[in-house]
Amino acid sequence: MHDEFEYGVIGGGLVGASLAYGLAKRGRKVVMFDEADIARRASRGNFALVWVQGKGAAFPVYSDWTIASAMAWSSLAAELEDLTGIHLHHRRPGGFVLCLGEDELAERARDLASLKAHNPDYPYEMLDRRELAKVLRQVGPDVVGASYCALDGDVNSLLLLRSLHMALAQHGGTSLPGRKVLDIGRDGRGFRLKTQSGEVHVDKVILAAGLGNMELGSKVGFDVPVRAQRGEIMVTEKIAPFLHHPMHIIRQTNEGGVMIGDSHEEADDYNSVSMPIQSFMARRAVRMFPCLEALNVVRMWSALRVLSRDGYPIYAQSSTHPGAYLVTCHSGVTLAAAHADRLVPALISGARDTIIDSFGLERFHAEAA
Amino acid sequence: MIGLNSIRELDDRYGLIVIGAGPAGMAAAVEARRHGVGTLVLDENAAVGGQIYRSITATTQKRLAILGKDYAKGAELTEAFAASDAAYLARATVWRLGAEREVAVSHDGVSRLIKADRILVATGAMERPFPVAGWTLPGVMTAGAAQILLKASGAVLGPKTVLAGSGPLLWLLASQYLAAKVPLLAILDTTPKGNLRKAIAHLPGFLTSPYFRKGIGLMARVQRAVPIYSNVENLRAEGYGQLEHVRFRAAGRQHVLSVDHLLLHHGVVPEVNMLRSVGCDLVWDDEQMCWHPVADADGRTSVAGIYVAGDGRAIYGAEAARFGGRRAGLEIAKSLAAVDDATFERTRAEIDKGARPYLRGRIFLDRMFRPRQEHVAPADDAIACRCEEVMGATVRDVATRLKAQGPNQMKAFVRCGMGPCQGRQCSLGITATIAEIRGITPGEVGAYRIRPPLKPIDVGQIAGLETIAEDRH
Numbered sequence: 001m002h003d004e005f006e007y008g009v010i011g012g013g014l015v016g017a018s019l020a021y022g023l024a025k026r027g028r029k030v031v032m033f034d035e036a037d038i039a040r041r042a043s044r045g046n047f048a049l050v051w052v053q054g055k056g057a058a059f060p061v062y063s064d065w066t067i068a069s070a071m072a073w074s075s076l077a078a079e080l081e082d083l084t085g086i087h088l089h090h091r092r093p094g095g096f097v098l099c100l101g102e103d104e105l106a107e108r109a110r111d112l113a114s115l116k117a118h119n120p121d122y123p124y125e126m127l128d129r130r131e132l133a134k135v136l137r138q139v140g141p142d143v144v145g146a147s148y149c150a151l152d153g154d155v156n157s158l159l160l161l162r163s164l165h166m167a168l169a170q171h172g173g174t175s176l177p178g179r180k181v182l183d184i185g186r187d188g189r190g191f192r193l194k195t196q197s198g199e200v201h202v203d204k205v206i207l208a209a210g211l212g213n214m215e216l217g218s219k220v221g222f223d224v225p226v227r228a229q230r231g232e233i234m235v236t237e238k239i240a241p242f243l244h245h246p247m248h249i250i251r252q253t254n255e256g257g258v259m260i261g262d263s264h265e266e267a268d269d270y271n272s273v274s275m276p277i278q279s280f281m282a283r284r285a286v287r288m289f290p291c292l293e294a295l296n297v298v299r300m301w302s303a304l305r306v307l308s309r310d311g312y313p314i315y316a317q318s319s320t321h322p323g324a325y326l327v328t329c330h331s332g333v334t335l336a337a338a339h340a341d342r343l344v345p346a347l348i349s350g351a352r353d354t355i356i357d358s359f360g361l362e363r364f365h366a367e368a369a
Numbered sequence: 370m371i372g373l374n375s376i377r378e379l380d381d382r383y384g385l386i387v388i389g390a391g392p393a394g395m396a397a398a399v400e401a402r403r404h405g406v407g408t409l410v411l412d413e414n415a416a417v418g419g420q421i422y423r424s425i426t427a428t429t430q431k432r433l434a435i436l437g438k439d440y441a442k443g444a445e446l447t448e449a450f451a452a453s454d455a456a457y458l459a460r461a462t463v464w465r466l467g468a469e470r471e472v473a474v475s476h477d478g479v480s481r482l483i484k485a486d487r488i489l490v491a492t493g494a495m496e497r498p499f500p501v502a503g504w505t506l507p508g509v510m511t512a513g514a515a516q517i518l519l520k521a522s523g524a525v526l527g528p529k530t531v532l533a534g535s536g537p538l539l540w541l542l543a544s545q546y547l548a549a550k551v552p553l554l555a556i557l558d559t560t561p562k563g564n565l566r567k568a569i570a571h572l573p574g575f576l577t578s579p580y581f582r583k584g585i586g587l588m589a590r591v592q593r594a595v596p597i598y599s600n601v602e603n604l605r606a607e608g609y610g611q612l613e614h615v616r617f618r619a620a621g622r623q624h625v626l627s628v629d630h631l632l633l634h635h636g637v638v639p640e641v642n643m644l645r646s647v648g649c650d651l652v653w654d655d656e657q658m659c660w661h662p663v664a665d666a667d668g669r670t671s672v673a674g675i676y677v678a679g680d681g682r683a684i685y686g687a688e689a690a691r692f693g694g695r696r697a698g699l700e701i702a703k704s705l706a707a708v709d710d711a712t713f714e715r716t717r718a719e720i721d722k723g724a725r726p727y728l729r730g731r732i733f734l735d736r737m738f739r740p741r742q743e744h745v746a747p748a749d750d751a752i753a754c755r756c757e758e759v760m761g762a763t764v765r766d767v768a769t770r771l772k773a774q775g776p777n778q779m780k781a782f783v784r785c786g787m788g789p790c791q792g793r794q795c796s797l798g799i800t801a802t803i804a805e806i807r808g809i810t811p812g813e814v815g816a817y818r819i820r821p822p823l824k825p826i827d828v829g830q831i832a833g834l835e836t837i838a839e840d841r842h
Contacts, residue, residue, distance in 0.1 A: 037775025037815050044781040162782045165771050178774040237789060237825065255784075260828075271648070273821060275465070275473065275482060275834060282832035293832065296825035298789045 005031040005174070008193055008202030010181045010216060013041055014157065014332030015339060016208035017164035022344030024173035031200060032168060033193070034177040035212075040228075040270065042210050042332065045303020047233060047261045048157035048253070049246055050334050053095060053124055053149030057111055060118040061358040062312045066331070069338035070151045076337040077155070083170055086163040088155050089254035095152025095246045096127075096136065098143050098288050105145045112147055124149045138242065142287040154246040156254055157333050164336075176200075181209075184219040190323065191220075204323045206347070210306045211268075213328050221320030225364050226328055228268035228304040232277050233261035236295040243289075250285055250292075258292060260285045264305075273300045305330045308364075315343060315359040326361075370398075370410070370450055370457040376476040379458065379483055383409045385701055386472055386485040387455075388463050388643070391419020392443070392687045393679025393694030394491035395450040400698030400716075402453045404707040409485070410450075411461040411474055417447050419493055420513065421687040423520040432523050435548045437541075439583070439687070440520070446691060464822035466490070466647045470674050473821070473834075480830040487674050487701045490644055491694060494637040494680035497659070497740065499534060500747035500798045502605040504633065505755055508612025512542045512634035525551045526630045531615055533557035533604055534635040536738040537584060542632070543591040554628060556591070557601040557617055559635060561741050568736035575730030580686070598624065604744065605751075606631050635740040639681045642791055646819035648672055653812030656735045657684055658745070659797065660816060668697035676701060685731055692724035746801035753802070754795040756788020764799060768806040775815045776800055789825045792817040 009020040012034025020032040035041075052070050056063030070092070077090040099105035109126050116122045127135075128145045136146075168175060176195070183194040190203040205220070207213045217224035238256030249262040262281040265274075278300055286293045306328055308314050313329035325347060329335055346353040373379065385401050387394045390412035401408045418425040422443025433441050450457075458476060465473035470488050474481055496513045503509065512532060518524040525546060531554050532539055539556070546553055575581050591597075598619040605616050614627045638659035641651055650663040650671040661683050668676040678697040679690035699716055702708040708716075747753040747761035763783055773779045776786065776799045785799055786792035792799075796817050804811045 037777045038818065044777075158781050158784065162767075162771070165782075169770065175772060177772050177778070234828075234831070236828065271818070272468070275467070275471070279831055279834040282828050286828060286832050293829035294827055296789070296827050297822055297831060298825050299787065299791075299820050300822065301820045 003198070004201045005029050006203045007031070008033065008191065008200065008205045009208055010193070010205065011208035011210060011212065012165070012175065012177060013208070013210060014161055014164070014336055015210070015327055015329065017161060017168060018332070018336040018339040019206055019208055019327060019344055020173055021164050021168045021171070022340035023348070024168050024171035026344065026348060028348065030168075031174040031176060031202065033179050033181050033195065034175070035180045036178045039180075040211050040304060042304055042306055042330070044158070044161075045233065045270070045301055046157055046333055047231075047251070047259060048154050048333055049095070049248070049251065050090065050092070050153040050155055051095065051248070051331070052151040052334075053097065053147060054111055054115070056312075057114050059310070059312055061355060063115060063119060063122070065313075065338060065355060066334060067151060068342065069335045070153065072337035072341060073153070073155075076340060080160075080163045080167055084163040084166045086159050086166070088159050088163060090153065090155040092151065092153030093245050094148055094150040095248065096132070096146045096148050097248045098139070098146045100142050100144070100284065100287055102144055108147050123151055136245065138289050138291050140287050140290045152246060154251055155333060160333065160336065181216065184216065184324070186321075204325070206325045206327055208327045210328065211304060213326060217326060220324035221318045222316070222324075222326050222361070224314070224326060224328065225309040226306050226314075229307045230263070230265040230267040230270065230302050231261060231305055232263040232265075232273050232281065232300065232302045233259055234278060234281065234297050234300045235259045236292070236297050239295065242291075250288060257298070258295060260292075268304060270302050270304045273302050310363070313359050314361060315356050316361045370453055370455050373456055373458045376458070376461070376474065376479050376481050379409065379474075379481060381483055383407050383483070383485045384705055385409070385487045385489060386411065386483070387489045387491055388466075388472070389419060389491035389493060389679070389681075390414070390417040390450070390457065391421060391491060391493050391679060391690065392446060393493070393681070393690040393697070394419070394489065395446050396691045396694035397489050397491060397678055397698035397701070398455040399449050399453045400695045401702050402455045404699075404702035406702050406705055406707050408455040410455055410457045411463055411472070412457070412459055413462050415459055417450060417457070418443055420517065422447065423517055428520070429523070432520070435545050436520060437545065437548070443687075462824050462826075463643070464824050464826045466643050466675075468647055468672055475826055475830055478830065480826060480834055482834060486705060487676065489668065489676045489678060489694075489697055489701065490681060491677070491679050492640050492643055492681045493690075494684055495640045495793065496634060497636045497638050497745075498794045498798060499633040499635055499744055500751045500753060500761070500795070501633075501744055502748055502751045503607050503612070505752050506606050506608055506612045507610070508608065508629060509606050509631045509633065512539055512632045513637075515632045516542050516545070519545060519549070525549050526632070527551050529554050529628045530630040530632065531555050531557060531626060531628045532632045532634070533559060533601065533615065534633050535560040535740065536634060536636040537580070537734065538637065539634045540584070540588050540591055542634075543595060544587045547591065547594055553595045555596045555598060555626060557598045557604065557615070557619070559601045559604060559741055559744060560599075560738060562600045564737050564739055567739075568733050571730065571733040571736065575733035577726070578730040579688075579726055580734075581730065602741070602743070635744060636738055637680065637684055638797070639683065640793070641681070642793060642819045643823055644670060644675075644677060644681070645816065646821060646823060647675060649675060649677075651816070653810065654683070655810070655812070656732060658739065666696065667700035668693065669700070685728060689724055689727040692720050692727070696720045696724075742801070742805075745798060746805055747798045753798055754785035754788065756790050756794070757784040759783050759785040761802065764802050765806065768803050773803065775803060776817045777815075779803065780817060786817045791819055791823060
């Protein structure tokens with residue numbers, strides 16, 4: 001086994017794998033570490049939206065970053081499909097946020113108008129019930145309207161994860177699953193990564209370990225302001241396609257199952273689901289689409305979002321440990337394209353990059369002061 | 370028992386909820402009620418008995434003659450249960466068990482959440498999946514399913530029926546078919562040749578088991594009447610759209626038999642999904658080649674207030690399950706201060722004495738009928754996960770190339786175990802395949818995490834959970 005690499009990426013989820021793949025395809029010698037079969041993972045539990053609308057209302061640069069990634073997604077999907085033969089089922093038919101009641105609709109219109117104030121080209125429309133029903137015929141009587149953004153889409157995120165892992169290998173990258181990184185030490189100008197079974201030298205290290213970044217960050221001078229936020233999901237049996245657009249809390253997967261996910265809890269136990277929350281989600285989903293009522297649910301789960309204090313990504317290089325980078329976000333699916341093809345070149349070149357600089361840790365220090 | 374007709378008749382809370390009305394569940398309920406514990410039994414079937422005594426309350430003399438004395442024994446226990454005043458809801462599906470002993474139960478299209486001070490999981494065993502090529506073809510079913518047809522409606526399959534596999538139930542079903550005067554085309558005994566050598570040291574223990582005499586007589590009767598192929602390897606079911614023939618290797622030769630029905634069986638394993646989902650610790654038992662919940666002799670699991678008894682704890686059969694259930698019922702009564710020390714000690718001694726013969730010599734059976742690895746880990750051209758149609762070759766490829774460490778990573782990569790059966794049919798096979806490739810034990814590989822619902826349940830019932838609670842208050 002090679003035990004010296006130019007880049008070590010800690011984390012084999014969507015964020016880590018996007019970065020490792022982006023590095024490997026640019027000819028960098030990269031190793032990606034992941035934990036054992038069971039760990040606190042976000043990538044295996046996500047909702048699989050490639051989503052733009054509503055993001056970055058208070059932080060326009062994040063809105064731009066999200067749009068850039070959504071626009072770049074088709075080429076990432078095509079490239080991965082060519083390489084691995086796995087069809088990712090990426091689509092961008094435009095997405096809806098359905099509103100139950102006039103209050104929800106008014107609030108939605110206000111939020112999107114504020115985005116438009118920052119970005120006059122911000123692409124969205126508000127639809128009333130009559131207009132909406134033309135596109136989504138099964139929509140229930142309680143839905144009074146919706147917002148629509150043509151840039152929204154979705155993908156099969158599990159196949160994305162698999163194809164990123166395959167593509168990494170095809171570009172000569174090394175994957176070390178079952179090798180949790182326990183410690184990071186200095187090693188000349190690089191780093192020594194200590195795992196349960198041996199040490200690996202890397203010149204540069206990228207922390208992409210989700211919630212694990214909190215502990216790992218402390219080894220290389222980062223104080224990582226992230227927390228876990230639990231989201232719950234249920235998925236139904238497979239049925240013939242009837243939802244041709246993703247919605248922020250309901251989508252039909254390419255396999256035919258309908259995913260319903262509509263919760264935000266401040267909790268870090270991902271091993272259980274809450275019956276009141278599942279019931280709440282089911283009630284709202286049935287109000288949106290009464291035809292869902294008769295479908296069998298085959299699975300409920302919860303997963304942990306990795307949320308920074310302001311909810312936006314963090315991209316940073318350590319000031320005390322140059323060559324150590326921190327990458328964290330809660331939109332690993334949407335931002336996969338930006339991470340692989342925009343963030344990676346910036347990391348490699350080392351030159352200052354205005355977009356990436358905006359996502360540094362300084363904004364939290366300013367907030368504290 | 371007090372038979373309930375509607376989910377609305379359930380109380381919000383019980384002293385004890387028993388899940389499963391097989392021998393362990395019924396015996397536990399009878400014992401707990403004897404000491405005054407408020408007890409509810411929930412069971413999926415239309416009548417009590419579990420799988421082993423299925424349809425015992427509605428059987429006929431003719432069927433009893435075919436099914437034999439051990440089946441008839443179930444009547445005694447079901448009568449004792451009927452005479453008790455435990456509450457009982459039939460056709461009730463428990464689809465979630467929460468660590469705070471909250472049970473989500475569905476009946477007639479309505480779901481409710483109810484609570485108990487103690488829960489006894491008596492959900493029994495399931496047949497070990499037999500993932501050979503063609504095992505999902507119409508015409509292939511398990512021996513256990515064929516026996517349910519016999520118990521529930523006296524139906525037999527014929528005329529070109531083959532039994533394949535190993536273990537006591539295979540021979541029992543064959544003898545029941547003989548008693549029903551239905552010919553079997555052949556028995557393909559897949560028991561590996563070397564098993565006897567590994568088991569023989571434990572034969573003396575087994576000689577003292579009540580199952581020895583029964584088993585030896587039954588096998589002899591079947592062997593006289595049915596052609597047997599021994600040491601069968603590379604079993605596969607083949608056919609275009611439905612089963613047409615079975616292909617296998619025996620005594621150094623390839624064989625092909627033209628058949629209508631193939632009944633597969635190679636042992637039973639505890640059904641542990643409910644216990645796993647609520648966070649009970651499980652361990653890999655290499656003798657029985659399955660997961661066992663960690664539990665003491667009273668059935669206490671690692672989660673407070675949750676107990677397990679019967680074949681869901683470890684495979685010892687119906688008689689042992691009855692005693693195990695009774696002992697758990699007694700212990701639960703004691704934990705709720707419903708029984709005095711003297712009665713407890715006396716009753717427990719009586720139970721243990723009764724159970725003893727049925728616990729003897731099990732290791733002989735485990736070793737004698739240990740299944741073939743090639744029939745446990747799905748072959749490349751066998752479907753590994755029926756729900757998601759994942760082939761054995763895909764699982765091997767991902768375990769090798771992407772180095773998936775365990776079944777949960779495998780699930781994320783290829784969707785195995787994501788379907789409505791919640792991995793019941795593929796869990797052991799996926800774990801076995803990964804263990805083989807990684808060169809470690811199944812215990813080290815681990816198993817799928819189990820999520821609710823344990824059985825599929827419609828969105829409307831989940832949406833309705835809260836409103837029912839509101840209606841009642």
